[in-house]
Amino acid sequence: MADDLSAPLPGRKRQRQDAVRNALRGKFPLARVLLGIIVLLVGGFVARLVLVEDPNGGRPSAEVAVNSTRDGNQIANTLATRPLDKPATITADPEQTPVGKPTTPMSTGVGFTATGALPDLSEETADGPIPRISAAGEKPFNAYAVPFNAAASAGKPQIAIIVSGLGINESGSLSAIEQLPPDVTLAFAPYGKTLQSTVSAAQGAGHETLLEIPLEPFDYPANDPGPQTLLTGDPARSNLDKLFWLMARFGGYVGVMNHMGARFTASGSDFSPIMEELGARGLGYLDDGSSNRSIAPQLASGNKVPFARADLFLDDNPAREPIQAALKSLEAKATQDGHAIGIISALPISVQTVAEWSRELENKGFVLVPASALMK
CATH class of the missing domain: 1.10.287 (Helix Hairpins)
Known part of the structure; x- marks a missing residue:
């Protein structure tokens, strides 16, 4: 201190x-x-x-139209500006579509949707639009059936040809569409990257179409029909959900056809809800004839489902001469019963052989008809 x-x-x-x-x-x-x-x-x-989702990291940015196509696509503008409560309808331009050539359902100007279905015959689901009976009572089976001249074919044996397995291979499917006459019915598998456009090409060329649905065979899963296969023992709701997914793959078909399914089509408890749903939606059912145990005829009759059963597989041996022999057997069946149904796969040799055979069919006294003509 x-x-x-x-x-x-x-x-x-x-x-x-x-x-x-x-x-x-x-x-x-x-x-x-x-x-x-x-x-x-x-x-x-x-x-x-x-x-904060900002891909520019906060840097200032501006949008600049470079080679803008705005107002350059009339169809896109029509779809973008149309009222939401009206279906998209595109009318063919005669200068762009050659006169006399078939057009796709989207270009017919009669109100088809993008899936090839009529709006009044479509029901929206989580998987997409599926067929239904319209409020006026019109059924998809009748609306999408390809008409034929019944008067001209009176008294003549009728033959229906169904090509199965289309849609997976685009080039092969388009080749079959081009080679085969319109009265040949085309059945499409519910798969394929370009399925909708391929089906539209078929319908635009005048072909009647069927949807193939995968059903459980006896040796499943060693023999697997494909994704969304309907299975025995599964709850009915589960199989119906799969059916709705399958039915939404494309539109404009008259009915469905089984792909495999020997076990499923023999089980009344599993198959009955499916056939009941088809009847409630106004669709037909075509049995490929591969299983004698199928109870499809009885279930179709009970549910008022248009039905037919194929008589013959034409290309079990996929070569020209065996297919020609099978076609002669089909002609004999038609002569005996007045009608017959044959099924071929979409193999190039099968399609080519049937296309050549069909050119001479009328001269033989037979009439080629769409499958719906023989579905009762």
């Missing part, structure tokens, strides 16, 4: 300043405060990157 009192005034002042500075350092740790501020700034920046 004596030293402090005896110290010069400037010295005492410096001591007081040092004391104050040391006290401030003790109360406010400056380095820690700065570190905390830096942590907050970095944390805020990271949080913005995580929580």
Whole structure:
């Protein structure tokens, strides 16, 4: 104390300043405060990157139309500006579509939807639109059936040919559509990347179409018909959900045809809800004739489902001469019963052989008809 009192005034002042500075350092740790501020700034920046979806990272941006096609596509503009409660309808331009050549359902100008179905005959589901009976009572089977000249064919044996397995191979399917006459019915598998456009090409060329549905065979799963196969023992609701998914793959078909399914079509408890649904939706059912245990005829009759059973597989041996022999057997069946149904696969040799055979059919006294003509 004596030293402090005896110290010069400037010295005492410096001591007081040092004391104050040391006290401030003790109360406010400056380095820690700065570190905390830096942590907050970095944390805020990271949080913005995580929580804010901004691919430009906050950089200013502007949209510039480069080679804009606005108003250049009349069809797109029509679809974009049409009322939401009306179906999209596109009318063919005679200058763009050669006169006399078939057009797809989308270009007929009669109100078909993008799936090839009529709006009044479509029901929206989670999987897409599926067929239904219209409010006026019109059934898809009648609406999509390809008409034929019944008067001209009176008294003549009628033959229906169904090509199965189309839609998976686009080039093969389009080749079959081009080679075969319109009265040949085409059955499409519910798969394929370009399924809708291929089906539209078939319907536009005048072909009647069927949807193939995969059903459980006896040796399932060693022999697997494909995704969404309807299975015995599954709850009816589960199989119906699969059926709706399958039915939504495309539109404009008169009915369905089984793909495999010897076990499923023999089970009344499993098959009955499916046939009941087909009847409620106004669709037909064509049995490929591969299983003698199928109870499809009885179930179809009980549910008022238009039904037919194929008589003969034409290309079990996929070569020209065996297929020609099978076609002669089909002619004999038609002569005996007045009608017959044959099924071929979409193999090139099968399609080509049937196309050649069909050109001489009328001269033989037979009439080629769509499958719906023989479905009672």
